[in-house]
Amino acid sequence: MKKAVEAKNLKIDSAEIHLVADNTVKVEGKDAENLISLMEALEEHDDVQKVHANFDIDDKELARIGTGN
Amino acid sequence: MSGHSKWATIKRKKAVTDARRGKIFTQIIKEITIAAKMGGSNPDGNSRLRLAIDKAKASNMPADNIKRAIQKGTGELPGVNYEDAIYEAYGPGGVAIIIETVTDNKNRTISDIRHVLERNHGKIATTGAVSFQFHKKGIILVPRAAISEDELLSVILDAGADDMKTEGDVYSIVSSLKILKR
Numbered sequence: 001m002k003k004a005v006e007a008k009n010l011k012i013d014s015a016e017i018h019l020v021a022d023n024t025v026k027v028e029g030k031d032a033e034n035l036i037s038l039m040e041a042l043e044e045h046d047d048v049q050k051v052h053a054n055f056d057i058d059d060k061e062l063a064r065i066g067t068g069n
Numbered sequence: 070m071s072g073h074s075k076w077a078t079i080k081r082k083k084a085v086t087d088a089r090r091g092k093i094f095t096q097i098i099k100e101i102t103i104a105a106k107m108g109g110s111n112p113d114g115n116s117r118l119r120l121a122i123d124k125a126k127a128s129n130m131p132a133d134n135i136k137r138a139i140q141k142g143t144g145e146l147p148g149v150n151y152e153d154a155i156y157e158a159y160g161p162g163g164v165a166i167i168i169e170t171v172t173d174n175k176n177r178t179i180s181d182i183r184h185v186l187e188r189n190h191g192k193i194a195t196t197g198a199v200s201f202q203f204h205k206k207g208i209i210l211v212p213r214a215a216i217s218e219d220e221l222l223s224v225i226l227d228a229g230a231d232d233m234k235t236e237g238d239v240y241s242i243v244s245s246l247k248i249l250k251r
Binding site: 001002003004005008010011012013014015016017018019020021022023024025027030031032034035036037038039041042043044045046047048049050051052053054055056057059062 | 073074075076077079080081092095096099100120123124127160161162163164165166167168169170171172177178181182185186188189190191200202203204205206207208209210211212215216220221224225227228229230236237239242243244246248249250251
């Protein structure tokens with residue numbers, strides 16, 4: 001897959017193994033804010049390599065929470 | 070069709086602006102060390118090491134640091150004895166979470182993880198409680214600016230991808246592990 005994408009001269013941002021859930025859970029409001037804080041706090045711990053979760057948050061909701069900007 | 074990993078794309082955006090390079094380097098070095106310990110120093114026969122080295126290079130890690138991390142794993146250089154440990158948890162809204170750690174002290178790590186969860190509306194779950202819902206997949210992120218969705222879709226479906234989603238300014242391509250590196 002990586003080579004097929006590279007063959008089109010496309011830049012790859014990342015190619016990694018993730019645990020992907022069969023079904024996602026929609027989260028919004030206060031839960032979404034708390035969830036992002038939790039994910040960030042876990043990722044920040046020195047022993048943590050990767051965190052996976054089965055949530056889905058709307059892009060609009062993400063913009064409201066202000067993550068990644 | 071499988072689901073996707075929203076966190077993978079959120080994290081990418083964060084990484085772009087993440088000033089905490091030190092943390093990213095530490096993470097990659099640990100991953101290289103443990104990958105070399107488990108599967109040997111040759112990346113051709115050790116896909117975990119291969120992926121970790123690719124990530125190190127993408128982060129502009131000097132070749133010397135990569136080499137030293139490998140030698141620590143194989144025991145050529147003295148190093149810390151790292152172990153993998155995976156924890157399962159519930160977050161706000163009943164979200165299922167899997168936390169992958171590499172540690173030299175599992176007791177410290179689990180106690181720290183519990184603490185982080187408790188402070189952030191989460192709780193630890195028993196082993197197996199949430200992991201059955203997850204499957205290992207290869208995720209490739211490609212910036213949207215360079216290609217149209219239709220064109221990329223036809224390339225990756227030909228190559229055997231499971232799924233593709235548009236997430237903000239990137240395409241997120243989901244494939245099986247077997248074909249990720251092809």
